[in-house]
Amino acid sequence: MTIAAGGFGLCGIPETLIGGIVASGVKNLTLISNNAGVDDFGLGLLLRSRQVKKMISSYVGENKEFERQYLSGELEIEFNPQGTLAERMRAGGAGIPGFYTRTGIGTAIAEGKEVRAFEGEDFLLETGLVADLAIVKAWRGDPFGNLVYRKSARNFNPMAATCGRVTIAEVEAFAEAGAIDPDGVHTPGIFVQRLILATQNEKRIEQRTIS
Template structure:
């Protein structure tokens, strides 16, 4: 049985100043929103955050950004956050932008124990500056190092008390890889069930990667609401 928390504040209490955090999510889809809110309340500082993007100004990782808790952001998309732009331009935030596929593979490699790999993405661009380049079959590739974290925060639709997780459709996104790449992985689940209740063939993250669980409801805000006009 995994450690099951009774409050989100308790779940993040071991995250200290200077920690490296990975957070699942794509836009606002699948983000561990309650764990992020608990981090905001904890006021932990000088975080390095690894995630596809940094939320929006008033939700998700954007709340940590607004509260000046993030020193460095490693991600692939930043277009929905004005505070992000302001902090970058003012020099308050260090940013490492990574092509999305490369980011996904760096996280996956970290979880698999692979220290580095070569990819053609970024060859001939500023991303290649200062990076080792090798040629394979007459094609150039960049060396990219794996990413790991002190703590990984993910959200799942269901989880059992052994830590096995099932995600809902596209809310899965980066989360399986992120769960594997954290030294400590904490999962907030919409429904916590007993061992054996999940179909073993449908488990996306095996419990071996998860150290802590907490059940809670999510708001599931929409990043950009688009309505179809009636004919």
Template sequence: MPTSRDPASAKTVEGPAAAVADVPAGASIAVGGFGLSGNPETAIQALRDLGVGDLTVVSNNCGVDDFGLGILLANRQVRKMVSSYVGENKIFEQQFLSGELEVELVPQGTLAERLRAGGAGIPAFYTPAGVGTPIADGKETREIDGREYLLEHGITTDFAIVRAWKGDTAGNLVYRKTARNFNPLVATAGRITIAEVEELVPVGELDPDHVHTPGIYVQRIFRSPGLEKRIERRTVREVAA
């Protein structure tokens, strides 16, 4: 819960456990990150420790076996994943093939736009992505200017969890480089958006022109007690002898 009645810090919570404490079983959660870049690591760990299950998780991918969202899968807390890329997680594969995990695969651009649309209050939109593939099964189609399009629906969720580089106590967020990825879109899609930040500053210290997510979208914010920032695939250049 908020740590102060002061409007300037009313969104600040003590840490990840407090931020996710009221997430119930069966909740839908949108989660930022791309691969392991920009993952809200400590909030995900707090969800694992909370132990709530039957979750529907919307995220570009599902981490790896022992990190990121993969730890929720390993703990059998996820009922359904709405994702674009899932190829780095063996637990995901096993649970999907066994029928334990429901999966909705979404083209990456469509997933990004569904989150953006949901956050903007747009209920649905047409896209050519997926026409003529299994993605189109059961979906409304429409021909526009001689081309066929699918109707896709915007995504909103009960909660959204994102990670930013800097944030202020009003919830304004600044992301850093590649870690920006899906986070701004996810932040708009949650009815309750939780932000973990590497640096938490007072209102007025962020240049308004540098803010990527306005604080109106964020209901809770905390400074992360520590981020591992694991590298998903470490690649080095081979130098000829």
């Protein structure tokens, strides 16, 4: 099963839904996510319980268990430049099977991929991503599934919400019908099939720097 998860680091991650997946015991997951959380929080919990066989990710530098599993050959990784990953998720949600980008030309990212020239410059063909399930975290949600994210917690959540065949959103608070200004909707309810109230809303800081 392929699961797309919103969030960036520990910001805007669907903690409650991740906990539910851990509790389910489902194995051999492919996760699409910017990163894998940390060892004891976020998607790192699924790595710790050995429920993940492959990560499609961009940044994975804060998780020692991720590093250990990758170097030992237990975990398959498909690395993506961060903008490419975001666009692959967005493209999948928009029904776009592929797109060309300059990012990655001349690097290991380009190995095995189609290269095409446009106006004298080379571009890589990248494919859109579609997940069996998408899990996202929002600040507010109404009965129709319209979602509002708060500030930087928006990050990868809107793209993840669109690219799941089924999308489940956990929200910090429910809003009454009509309470969300249509101009303030970040993810329209047409993309959301399930809505739950989050029971975990920890605002953990990944790296605290003080002077």
